Amino acid sequence: MTRRQPPEGADPAAAPPSGASGEPTGEPTVGDGAIRGTSDGDGPIGRHLGHARRHRGLKITALVMTTLIVAAVAFVGVQVLRLQSNVVTLPLNLAEGQESALPVDSSTDPLQILILGSDTRTGNSGEFFGDESDSSGEGNSDVMMLLTLSADRENVTVVSFPRDLLVPLPACMNPDTGQPSEAQELGQLNAALNEGGPGCTVAAINNLTGLSVDHFMMAGFNAVSELSSAVGGVEVCVQEPVDDEFSGLRLPAGTSEVEGDQALAFLRTRHSFGDGGDIGRIAAQQSFMASLARKVRAEGTLTNLPKLYSIAEVVTRNLTVDEGLSQPAEILKIADRLKDVDLGNMAFVTVPVQPWDQDPNRLVIDEAAAAPLFDALREDRGLTEESAAPSAPASTPAPSEAPATPEAPAFDPASVPLLVVNATTDAGRAAEVQRLVLEAGYTQAVTFESAPAATTLVVYGPGYDGAAEDVATRFGVAAANIIADPGLVGVQLQVGADLATGSAVVVPPLGNELDGQTADQVTCQASSGL
Numbered sequence: 001m002t003r004r005q006p007p008e009g010a011d012p013a014a015a016p017p018s019g020a021s022g023e024p025t026g027e028p029t030v031g032d033g034a035i036r037g038t039s040d041g042d043g044p045i046g047r048h049l050g051h052a053r054r055h056r057g058l059k060i061t062a063l064v065m066t067t068l069i070v071a072a073v074a075f076v077g078v079q080v081l082r083l084q085s086n087v088v089t090l091p092l093n094l095a096e097g098q099e100s101a102l103p104v105d106s107s108t109d110p111l112q113i114l115i116l117g118s119d120t121r122t123g124n125s126g127e128f129f130g131d132e133s134d135s136s137g138e139g140n141s142d143v144m145m146l147l148t149l150s151a152d153r154e155n156v157t158v159v160s161f162p163r164d165l166l167v168p169l170p171a172c173m174n175p176d177t178g179q180p181s182e183a184q185e186l187g188q189l190n191a192a193l194n195e196g197g198p199g200c201t202v203a204a205i206n207n208l209t210g211l212s213v214d215h216f217m218m219a220g221f222n223a224v225s226e227l228s229s230a231v232g233g234v235e236v237c238v239q240e241p242v243d244d245e246f247s248g249l250r251l252p253a254g255t256s257e258v259e260g261d262q263a264l265a266f267l268r269t270r271h272s273f274g275d276g277g278d279i280g281r282i283a284a285q286q287s288f289m290a291s292l293a294r295k296v297r298a299e300g301t302l303t304n305l306p307k308l309y310s311i312a313e314v315v316t317r318n319l320t321v322d323e324g325l326s327q328p329a330e331i332l333k334i335a336d337r338l339k340d341v342d343l344g345n346m347a348f349v350t351v352p353v354q355p356w357d358q359d360p361n362r363l364v365i366d367e368a369a370a371a372p373l374f375d376a377l378r379e380d381r382g383l384t385e386e387s388a389a390p391s392a393p394a395s396t397p398a399p400s401e402a403p404a405t406p407e408a409p410a411f412d413p414a415s416v417p418l419l420v421v422n423a424t425t426d427a428g429r430a431a432e433v434q435r436l437v438l439e440a441g442y443t444q445a446v447t448f449e450s451a452p453a454a455t456t457l458v459v460y461g462p463g464y465d466g467a468a469e470d471v472a473t474r475f476g477v478a479a480a481n482i483i484a485d486p487g488l489v490g491v492q493l494q495v496g497a498d499l500a501t502g503s504a505v506v507v508p509p510l511g512n513e514l515d516g517q518t519a520d521q522v523t524c525q526a527s528s529g530l
Helices: 032-038 042-085 189-195 198-209 221-232 263-266 277-297 304-318 328-338 367-378 431-438 465-475
Strands: 112-120 142-147 154-160 164-167 183-190 215-219 234-238 254-258 319-321 345-351 353-354 359-365 418-422 447-451 457-460 483-484 490-495 516-518
Touching: 042 457, 112 198, 112 221, 112 328, 142 189, 142 198, 142 328, 154 277, 154 367, 164 189, 183 189, 189 198, 198 215, 198 367, 221 263, 221 304, 234 277, 254 263, 277 345, 304 319, 304 328, 319 431, 418 431, 418 457, 431 447, 431 465, 431 490, 457 465, 465 483, 465 490
Parallel strands: 112 215, 154 345, 164 359, 418 447, 418 490, 457 483
Antiparallel strands: 112 142, 142 154, 164 183, 215 319, 234 254, 345 516, 353 359, 457 490
């Protein structure tokens, strides 16, 4: 088709091409400048219109983004101020003649934080544990734990101190009265809080350990109740049903989730576990803390800012801290350090103690056993490191070796229904353990695949306690992990990650054979029988 050319000398733009009626056809031509401008961007009209629209759009977008950023910054600022306004502060160290810790970088330095739980009723309704007249002032320390975080971000150690522990107490200036307390050669550690606030307890711990504690956190009754509810409950395990009239703790045998008042009762009961004293209660507290760590890690709480903020709000609303820890940013730095620590490197231990020779109801430090623990803390070593434990004598089998074969049982293993539950990530592990129990005479042993679990448990029904003890002995399962279940017939052996290889549970080293556990271990509390 031949394109029609305009007459010679005519202005190409003077008369647009027309159809038969003389109206514009709308068909673009090479000489149609307006159309050319809108089609290829060279025409003056099209260029200016396009850029005007684009500039207006960019301005609107920039305005919207700026508004959002300003709003977000303002929101964060308001929330941080709100968190900070929740916090109550007290001096870090109130001992006469004892210097406070030097400033530390919460992100990179070794860090020690003394965690205290006060038994005062102030600020609590009193309906659960009595009225406010039961204690006054700061009260005594109901919980005393020293949290240490290693500089390399690989180890966390939590050392529990019994409330009945007698230690040297320094003279402390009481911040409320302005009067100094008298130094004591031996005084009850939990009473230091009432003498001079948390700063006096910090001073006593410094004297005892040779450390210079960097911070403290003191929580009231409501902290545990609200925190346990904020995370949706914490799983605990008891070997027998618990109905404690003193604390109000009521639990069935086995595992349960506790929150609110029941979580607080689990942590405070002195009558339900172990020997009915403070050591059994500390073991329950350590188990609770380990379970809380596992839940927080599994749900990604420490990397989820909305969840982390809600927990930070609960914590700050119920905390008294030293000035250095009063900034919410410092608490978030600590959370950042905790988020990547392997659960197997989080150790919960009790400071080694022994009965006081003048009163068996009071405890004193077992100095020989405690020295390696305090050395490790001062040297910034984790307790799960192999180097922290002394070398075992040549005659002592390593933990990974099979324990000695138990004596012939007083029952017939062939009569025991035994379920081998594989809770490891090795699909063939159940068959390996089944072979071991078949060789021991448990001819009814069958296998079952389950979700992975950290700890090996032996669960037994009525009449099978002897078989449970025999199975536990064969595989090196601790007594705390032998659990009675009245609804079970026979015995169940849950093979956890600590029995993933070999024929005996591998016990993580805890320094000088310290009493405690790591965060990846699931433990069940034994009844005190009281």
